[in-house]
Amino acid sequence: MNVPIAPVRPELAGPTWIPWLLWLVVFFGLLPLAVAYIVLAERKVAGRFQDRIGPNRVGPFGLLQPIADLLKLITKENIVPRAADAVTHLLGPVLLIVSAFLVLAVIPFGVSGSRAEVAPFGAVSPAEGSRLGYPGLAAVDTASGLLYLVAAASLSVLGVFLAGWSSRNKFALLGSMRGVAQLVSYEIPQVLSLVPAILWASSLSLVGIFNAQVDQGWFLGSPPGIVAFVVLMIASIAETNRAPFDLPEAESELIAGYHTEYSGMRWGLFFLAEYLAIIGVSCLATTLFLGGGMLPFTSWPLGAIDSVVLVNLVLVGGFVAKVALIIFVIFWIRATLPRMRVDRLMGFAWKILIPLCLVNIVAAAVWLELAVRRDRPLLGWLVTLPPLVLALAALVRLSRREGPAPVVGRDRLVRTPAAIPGVGGRDPS
């Protein structure tokens, strides 16, 4: 077998159930706790955006609010509508939350060894000329990590649809139909925006991508990288059903969309899944374009400090800071933009994001050839930036060429006698 395995250092050797137990603690203890406090943070931040304080009654600064909310959700009655498909009704939130957890399984939060001594996946032997990388601090590191991640993330569509369909409720069904259309549409730009990172790292493994950024610097530092990052963020916000893309749960039209018929902890599962998904996409964007936990313009703790713990203190700290920043930006966007219209939502994905991603892939290939392989980044900027800007401008203009979308009844509103043939005063016949 050619599968390279990280050489286990003696001080890290131990029974295999210990790391698995630790990962279990992280996934089922730390992450739900993080979700609870991200919810609190969102309420606080949204409050500040609206000149309010936000929750501050339960405990100092309102810090015990998530605990109170959790207790409330757990003790609430779970109501399943009589007409609902009971099994599928339960399966919907479970699928969503499974999808959200699975996505996080391949994210490297740091490094599990302080020495670059792991051969990349696919290398026949460690001495094949390909550079050795750091072992990633991920629960699972597979050769096809990104592929797996995309597949796991797209499970959430199924959860949304099952929840909406099984509720036997018009609002839920409408919401889930919208959700499916939106999620399927925005999955395409999301996946296409991952391609530049794959190209530059020549690996689907997220640890491989992290290691490539240790060599090349953040993938954000190039025009195609910036475009891919922005498109990934937009598509990810749409994938997690966040404002301004929260049409599946548009409360002014659809009550609560696909989770209208959920109460108690099942509804809490939807909530948990939504925020886990936000953490997931933020982790993904951080890993792919913001160099994981690396500090900007330097790979400093890596290779300089030999202690795994100290290196991870910097790396995981940086990772968490970047994820927090991205989540804050997501809150900011939610506090600013109103909900999009369905047709514009679809038009934005298909007419702007997807063609832009295709152009961006070509630009990424050019960047790979000029800046990565020949080490001429300035030339890379000069060559890739103008086409991308022009492409974006052209796509926006093209998508607006036909003017605003038709509105039912508008022609009746603006119709004047002169505008109707045969009625206008000047028409002699």
Add this chain to the structure above:
Amino acid sequence: MNDGTRRDGQGVFGPVGSAIWAVLGLWPFGRGMIAGHLITMRRFLRTFTVGHGATTRRRGGGDLPVDLWWRRPEHHRGSIVDQDAGTEGLFTVEYPDERLPTRERFRVLPMLLYDEEDGSVRCTSCNICAKVCPPQCIWMVQAKDARGKVVPLPEEFYIDMDVCMNCGLCAEYCPFDAIKMDQNFELSNYERHQSHVYSLQDLLVSSAYYARTHPEAWASAEEQAERDKVARKKEQRLRKAREAASLAPEPEPAGA
């Protein structure tokens, strides 16, 4: 800052915003969206730098960072926070710890006044308020003396506070300035069957209380004149009673 500069994002962040805009302004699409994000960010930041939010020390309740929120006297009567059109930053008034000021014309339930000096109740039980009350929530029983003669005083006086709609018509119509509108709005309790029908002992307040809550009305020429009139009448009656007492051995008790 006029509307035009707000629209294209200039002036939102001062010179920094202008510099950002000098770069972003070249881009033709989505300018409103960019400016919108800058504006919401400005609001967000200003809640930390301006006014109420600039301090971690709350004016009413706990002194952060650790809010020991129990056993705080402020929770019973918080400090008063005033807001106007110029208020910036945080707008939250943390109600039990802080409260908005009650203006003089603010009114909730009617109250019955008695005079501070001699404790005489102004109400003569004339029943006008009960007649004029739109939801008919006032009823009373006129007092009678030992011989069954009607005395201009209320024996019982009730207002059903659940029915009262706080219109203030009783206070408007009262010819003796006996009913005034109270400003106390913290009326909740745990029992609604007995305690929500207010009787005389719930309704009676001293004129000093009224003077404190309604300083302008108390000092107004109109009420001043009314008070003088009442005082004159009282004196008249007192004099009459004294004269009667000096004539007859058994004096009639004065009207109030």
